[in-house]
Amino acid sequence: MRQWMIIAGVVTAIIGVITMVMAYNRKEHGEDANEFAVALGGYASGSDMQSAITLGHIGLGLLIAGGLLGLAGLVVGALRKS
Numbered sequence: 033m034r035q036w037m038i039i040a041g042v043v044t045a046i047i048g049v050i051t052m053v054m055a056y057n058r059k060e061h062g063e064d065a066n067e068f069a070v071a072l073g074g075y076a077s078g079s080d081m082q083s084a085i086t087l088g089h090i091g092l093g094l095l096i097a098g099g100l101l102g103l104a105g106l107v108v109g110a111l112r113k114s
Contacts, residue, residue: 034109041102048094055088 062080069075 034105034112037105037108038102041098041100041105043098044101045095045098048091048096048098051091051094052088053091055084055091058087059084 058080062084065080066077069077
């Protein structure tokens with residue numbers, strides 16, 4: 033059981049990191065699109081930035097949850113050995 037908790041924690045943390053990288057890329061894309069829109073005389077939309085921030089928070093939550101799950105697996109393993 034503890035091995036599965038550790039593996040699940042690591043996988044969840046990896047998914048969190050991937051999600052945070054996707055959020056960073058979306059933020060960069062949003063900044064570029066806003067600069068292009070302003071250069072064309074339009075107005076900048078904040079929806080890309082808002083979705084990037086939300087996605088970043090989700091990724092951070094997954095990273096924290098994965099760390100806690102992996103730590104719980106280590107604690108369960110230590111308690112069973114003692």
